[in-house]
Amino acid sequence: MIKSIPHKQYAEIKALVPAVISYIRDRLGIVTREQQQSELEKILVKACEKFQVTPKAYLAMLMSSTKQSPLLEHLVSAVTVGETYFFRDKRQMQLLQQTLLPNLIQSKRQQNNLSLRIWSAGCASGEEIYTIAMLLAELLPDIEHWTLQLLGTDINETALKKAIAGVYTEWSMRSIAAHWQKKYFIQQDKHYYLQEHIRRAVTFNYLNLTESVYPSMLNGTNAQDLILCRNVLIYFDQVHIAEVMKKFSAALLTNAWLILGASDPVVIQHTPFIFHQEMGLVFSRGELPLPKLALQKDSVPLATRPAVSLPPRTRIKADKNATLVLLEQLVTAENWQAVLPLITEQGTELPVTLQAKYKAMALANMGKLTEALVLLTDTLALEPTNRDCHFLSALVLLELGDTKAAEFALRKTLFIDHQYVFAHYQLGLLLVRNKQWAQGLKSLHNALAITRQHESDLEVPGAKSMTYGSLVDTLTHEIDLYQSLGKKEDTHENAYK
Numbered sequence: 025m026i027k028s029i030p031h032k033q034y035a036e037i038k039a040l041v042p043a044v045i046s047y048i049r050d051r052l053g054i055v056t057r058e059q060q061q062s063e064l065e066k067i068l069v070k071a072c073e074k075f076q077v078t079p080k081a082y083l084a085m086l087m088s089s090t091k092q093s094p095l096l097e098h099l100v101s102a103v104t105v106g107e108t109y110f111f112r113d114k115r116q117m118q119l120l121q122q123t124l125l126p127n128l129i130q131s132k133r134q135q136n137n138l139s140l141r142i143w144s145a146g147c148a149s150g151e152e153i154y155t156i157a158m159l160l161a162e163l164l165p166d167i168e169h170w171t172l173q174l175l176g177t178d179i180n181e182t183a184l185k186k187a188i189a190g191v192y193t194e195w196s197m198r199s200i201a202a203h204w205q206k207k208y209f210i211q212q213d214k215h216y217y218l219q220e221h222i223r224r225a226v227t228f229n230y231l232n233l234t235e236s237v238y239p240s241m242l243n244g245t246n247a248q249d250l251i252l253c254r255n256v257l258i259y260f261d262q263v264h265i266a267e268v269m270k271k272f273s274a275a276l277l278t279n280a281w282l283i284l285g286a287s288d289p290v291v292i293q294h295t296p297f298i299f300h301q302e303m304g305l306v307f308s309r310g311e312l313p314l315p316k317l318a319l320q321k322d323s324v325p326l327a328t329r330p331a332v333s334l335p336p337r338t339r340i341k342a343d344k345n346a347t348l349v350l351l352e353q354l355v356t357a358e359n360w361q362a363v364l365p366l367i368t369e370q371g372t373e374l375p376v377t378l379q380a381k382y383k384a385m386a387l388a389n390m391g392k393l394t395e396a397l398v399l400l401t402d403t404l405a406l407e408p409t410n411r412d413c414h415f416l417s418a419l420v421l422l423e424l425g426d427t428k429a430a431e432f433a434l435r436k437t438l439f440i441d442h443q444y445v446f447a448h449y450q451l452g453l454l455l456v457r458n459k460q461w462a463q464g465l466k467s468l469h470n471a472l473a474i475t476r477q478h479e480s481d482l483e484v485p486g487a488k489s490m491t492y493g494s495l496v497d498t499l500t501h502e503i504d505l506y507q508s509l510g511k512k513e514d515t516h517e518n519a520y521k
């Protein structure tokens with residue numbers, strides 16, 4: 025039985041509130057407003073009771089906790105607001121259904137590129153991204169020919185588990201029209217089970233938006249056609265919002281969209297975003313030539329896209345090392361448009377496989393997946409044991425939805441380098457998502473064991489700004505998610521029968 029904390033400790037709790045507030049801001053980017061402070065006090069009382077610790081001990085444990093600690097999990101769940109529902113914000117939903125998605129689809133058809141990548145950042149329990157999946161199911165009569173990468177990410181693990189399970193209550197259904205409900209859910213008592221094909225269309229990952237782990241092919245956050253980040257930035261301070269907006273702009277393809285919630289704050293200085301005021305909080309990255317969405321009189325072009333150009337040639341010594349340094353800088357800065365001309369004009373002296381690796385990364389991040397794959401395949405014909413090219417091929421194949429070939433490429437990568445942590449990680453995710461729980465969890469545990477062999481504050485090579493410590497945290501989250509999901513899956517599957 026949980027014992028209440030002694031009354032005299034209430035004063036101690038009050039005293040630790042400022043430290044917890046700054047911890048929440050630094051770690052999660054979330055600002056605690058003055059009127060929320062008494063709420064926070066209650067949360068801390070509950071936490072001390074739950075974990076049976078004194079306020080002082082609680083603070084010490086919190087400060088030294090990893091992301092996976094029950095203490096932090098409890099705090100994250102308590103301070104994040106997971107409020108969400110299907111078809112939230114009718115106006116934006118109409119815009120998506122009638123204008124934005126049809127135009128994206130049309131332009132993809134014109135490019136002969138039947139793929140779409142859509143990311144719900146701060147997805148809570150998944151209603152938003154599943155709404156998109158339903159809209160696409162309606163808008164794409166030839167859906168089986170499309171490669172759809174629909175991604176939901178959040179820091180709240182409890183919410184993510186609910187999202188992966190796809191089982192909802194009346195509360196999530198309050199804004200959904202009856203025909204959508206009938207078509208895409210199976211109702212049993214008071215629960216609504218998402219149809220399996222919609223549930224399977226979306227991938228969910230743990231991701232803290234205030235950390236620098238995105239955009240990256242490693243977590244599928246790159247080359248997006250559309251990002252929805254609604255009702256999340258409202259909790260962040262200006263500094264974190266500005267950083268997140270910059271990263272979103274790097275995560276989007278050139279002609280792509282970002283949608284924020286109607287009350288979200290906007291910080292778009294120093295980003296390529298154009299604000300379409302007439303449409304609610306919708307931004308495009310680049311001026312899109314879509315007739316219905318052309319800027320109107322009351323639109324405010326707050327920023328224009330900086331021209332992507334190479335530094336003047338006279339400033340670069342045309343030697344191999346200088347080019348390589350510049351190339352690596354461009355890759356780190358995600359300046360993909362500048363990578364290709366640099367290699368073509370000044371990088372021909374570099375080893376062919378290195379050229380191919382960076383070119384393929386640029387092509388994939390610009391959404392040219394097939395071109396990237398052809399280049400990697402050609403390169404591997406010349407150098408069949410190139411680990412990086414096998415691994416990149418696996419990522420591209422995953423994005424193309426060819427999981428069999430991706431698995432093969434990952435196994436080849438591991439055959440060449442069994443210590444390559446990201447190959448274990450991707451293989452693990454691929455397998456658990458394919459319900460091969462035991463094998464998948466084994467691969468994730470392999471990745472975790474390798475990661476733990478390194479100093480936690482060292483950066484992981486090839487993953488920008490990711491430390492081994494933060495990779496341990498992410499992996500532990502994923503393992504926890506899929507372990508509990510694997511256990512539940514049987515019961516869940518039965519519910520569909």
Ligand SMILES: C[S@@+](CC[C@H](N)C(=O)[O-])C[C@H]1O[C@@H](n2cnc3c(N)ncnc32)[C@H](O)[C@@H]1O
Nearest residue numbers: 052104105106108146148179180232233254255
């Ligand atoms: C109000 S919900 C929004 C859900 C959905 N986007 C919608 O509009 O219906 C806000 C979500 O943001 C998530 N969140 C808060 N801080 C975050 C962070 N630093 N990184 C990722 N997600 C975060 C919370 O966990 C919560 O699930």
